[in-house]
Each structure stands twice: as structure tokens, then as C-alpha cells.
Amino acid sequence: MKKIVVIHTGGTISMHVHDKSGAVVPGDSNPLTAEIGKLMEYADIREIEAFNYPSPHMTPKEMLKLKQIIDQHSSEGHVEGFVITHGTDTLEETAYFLDLTVKSKVPIILTGAMRSSNEIGADGVYNLLSAVRVAISDNAIGKGVLVVMNDEIHTAQNVTKTSTSNVSTFQSPQYGPIGLISKTAIHFHHSPNTRESFEVTDVSPKVALLKIYAGMDADLLMHVAQAGYHGVVLEGLGQGNVPPAIVPAIQQLLNQDIPVVLVSRCYNGIAQPVYGYEGGGKMLEDMGVLFAHGLSGQKARIKLLIALSDPRWSLCLNEIFEY
Template structure:
């Protein structure tokens, strides 16, 4: 072989090698995931390694959370941002609006492929559903928390955070709405709920079922969310500075109307009635609910039971009373949907449509 031919052959091999190197680098490129920290037990600490109750929430910053799980660097290019540092029982409407706007801003950027939100478990399901209705992107958004502080012997926060980042970095999570990753399981924001005060398996989706598992560094989906979410909703919070006041009234034996009347008197624009059974209305509060509706307050019949459909015109004549039935939404999630619905309309027929849509 001549020198010129040999030189050309070497150049061709070098070019191939560089091309293969480029493809390999592209294949190894990690998804870019931003962790938005809001506080909660996952950022909490206890007095001793056996303190699993009575600890202090929201003491650890996002950089320490990330540093505690060095394995994150293997599954995503991770950045952290401290949005709030609160126990989640203090989560407010203002917090939700700020968080949703920040999520939408980040997801609009080309250098963000997914979002993980660390959150206290007490109101995690509510924040997840609010975001499910207001995030305007198909990129993954995953909420995660912990039932035990990071100082506990059996802390669940680190593995939960790892799984959440893994999920947010995956293509499998794209377009499936806002997700919750807890205890190696994947749940839809609309249907998941906290079912136990303290055990690590607290988050479940009763009856309707979780979406899948995270196992062996891979998410496995077996079900998909049926209701519209994220980019397919009609809600736009980009210019909202506040949400309408909507409150929850609890049903129980021998209930009196004092709480209902006080909330209506305090300016509630909507009331979620968490009734017994199929959203039943005790006569002692029905009068007050009817009067509130005549004053323009929107009334939604939900149930304290926690599972099942609240049937329209079942335990009350909703058509006659001009009430709305909550479908399968629990009271705390019905409140979120009604708040957002009231930013669009006060027509009960349209709001009932929304409850059957989302």
C-alpha cells in the first residue's frame, strides 16, 4: 500500500473513531433534572437516630439533600433550588402559585428535562394535584417526600429522592401528568393520598390503583392517568396573584352549622361539604348550605369516606339545589379544583363538567 493510501486510510479510521466517540458521548448524556426543595420531613432532623416521630421538619437545605445521595450523579445532571423551607402543613395558596409559576418557567427552558419537588407528606397530595392542573408541559414533574427524617436509622428519604430523580429523568414519565414517587411506587397526582400517619408505605391510591413501580433503576408503568392534566387543562395561573377562598366543612353525627356559617361569613366563595356516606347532607347544615348557595357561594358535595363516586342527584337533588358533586375527588382535592374552576366561571354546570373532566 502506498504512503498516500495509508495516510488516507488512517484519516478515515480517525474520522470513524471521532464519530463513534461523539455518538457514545451523546448516548451517555444525562437528562437535566432540577430539584426544587420546599422543606418537609425529607429535609428534617431528629434528636437521635431512633427519633421517627417528634422530629423537626425543614431543617436541611437542598444542597445537603443532594450531597447525601451521590448516586444521583449516575442517573441525571442534577441542580438544586430552595424554593421554600417549611413544614407542609403550612403550605398556602400563595406557595402553590409561586411554585407552579417557577415550575412552568423552568420547564420552558431547553436545559431542563424534568423537575423533582421535595415536599412534606402532610399536604404533598394537594400540591401534586394543584400542579397537575396548572403545569403547562409534558416534561416529567415528580413530587417526593419521606415519612422519616434523614437522621433516622431507617430513613426513607434518600432512596425516595433517588427514585424520584430517576423517574423525572426517564422518557417513560413524559406526558403522564404530575407523578408522586414514594416507597418504590409511582402514583398519579389526582388519585394518590396519604393513608397512614407514620409508616413508610403511607402513600397509596385506593381502589383505582398506582401507576407502576421503580425497580432495578427503571420505572415500570402498568396503568395511565385517565383524566386530563397539565397541558390539556383549561387553567392558566400565569397572571393569577391569588386564588378564591374555598373552605371545607366536615360532616359528622349531630353536626351543627356553626363552622359553615362562620366560613360563609368570613367570605368563602366556595364550600366543600365533606359529607358522611355518599356526601349526605344532615338537615342541620342543609339549610345553611342552601342559604349560602342563594348568596352566590358554590357548594360541592364530597365525602369523608375517601373512596368511591359521590353520585350526582344521589343523596341530594343537586339539580334542584344547584350544587356540584365531587365525583371521586376527596375533599382536599375537590377544594383545589373548585378554586381553579372559580377563576374561570361561576356556572355550576360548567364546574360540574370540570369535576368529570379532571
């Protein structure tokens, strides 16, 4: 049987509904650890309790710690895959961080739950079993970090949470899942073409993420320029445009050598420098704004943070975001 390390980090998948208050809360123990017998039917499982955090409490520091745990176990023993249980609110960011920074080709699968452990229709144990099944699949090797939820397999780069409560919340807009899970098999129907890799030991750079909206003023961006941020990601309008009122603030950021990365706030399509009017994408590109093709705002922020953590990468941001 393949040797799989299951790393628990907390989240709804390890929580329960409190009998009196009705609130979903963490417990004194992780209910998933009681399911080890079911997992051992598929693989030789080692469990690690890395954290017990609700996913809004996750930060890049915890993401880096997960990378270090994976690297340590990859180097110390014959580990053939990793499964990480995680809260769904920030799961996609942790997945993408690991996808960019872990060099190992063994399957790394993130999963979670939309219903806590003692709710009717709880999906945590089923998703965990599905994740283990994908982790032991030879076809999962070399495909980067994957997210398994609700019988679907998604890449870390494309997946996003699309519903606040539906069990099918994780989708890959425009691209779709790369595989499906049935009762008897793991079906991959396509694979990522390429994969990036970055060295990272420091996650201290401050990177802001702002959504652009109609009539937006420059004051928020001016504050970013004064507050010690090292980079900014803007979720622009349409193909990558902004109101003209904030163009001077963007120019000030660039003058202070604070990189500005532009994505689209749309789910589908990519940001690209098309429009030549004031605040249009072509004008912004000519100013020095970088376009992140096909990334969401939260993923572009993770990528910029990693790039800024190493002077070697920060000198070639154009190439990094053209990838």
C-alpha cells in the same frame, strides 16, 4: 444524560432528629444537598432551594410559586424533568395543584420521606433517587404530575396519605399505583386517560372544607356564609348525603352565589346524587350543589380554588366538576 431540575421545599425529608429534645426539626442546611453525587450518576442535576418549610406551612401561594419556577425553567432551557422534595402532610395537594396548572408534558415528580435524615431506616435519599429515576424515564412523559414513594408511582389526582407514620403511607384507594420501581427498571402498567389544564395567576379565593358528621348543626355553614368565603367543599356521608339540619344553610350559600361542592368522606367509591330524602344527594343536586366525582375533599378544594380564580372557569363549574 437528561437534564433534571430538583426543587427542594422542606419537609421531613430535609429535617433531622434533635439530639437533646428528640423533636424532628429543620436544620441550618438541607442534608439532601450532600447527596448530589448519587443523583448525578443518573442525570445532569440542577438543584434549587425554593423553600425550607414544614408541609403544614405550605399554602396555595407557595404552590403557585412552584408552578412559576417550573414554567420559567421550562421556557429558558432544555429541561427534561422536575423532581420536587416536599413534606408529606400536604404533598398530595401541591401535586394536584401542579397537575391542574402546569402545561408541560415533561415528567414532574414529587417525593418526600416519613423518616428524617438521621433516623434509622431513613427513606429520604432512596425516595429522591427513585424520583430521579422516574423523571428520566421516557415512559413518564405526558402522564401528568406523579408522586413517587416507597417504590410506587401514583397519579396526583388519586394519591393520598393514609398513615401518620408508615413508610407506605401514600396510596391510591380504589385505583392503586400506576407503576412500580425495581432495582433495574421503571414499570408503568397503566396510564391516566385524560388530563385537565387551567390557567392560574391568582390564588386569593377563600374556599372552606368541612367534614359532615352525624347530628351536624348549621352554625358552621352559616358562619362560612357570613365570613367572606367564595366557595365551600363538603365531605358528605356515603354517596353524598348530609343531615337535614344543614340543608337551609346550604341553600343560603347557594342563594349568595357561593358554590357548594360535595364529595364523599369515604376512601372508596364516588359521590353521586342517588338518595331523594331530605338531605339526600338527589335533593342537593336539584338545589344546585355540585358533585366532584372521585376527588377527596382536599383535592376538590384545590380544584374549586383554581376554578374561582378566573371568571371564565367560575361560569362553568358544572362542566369542571363533571370531568
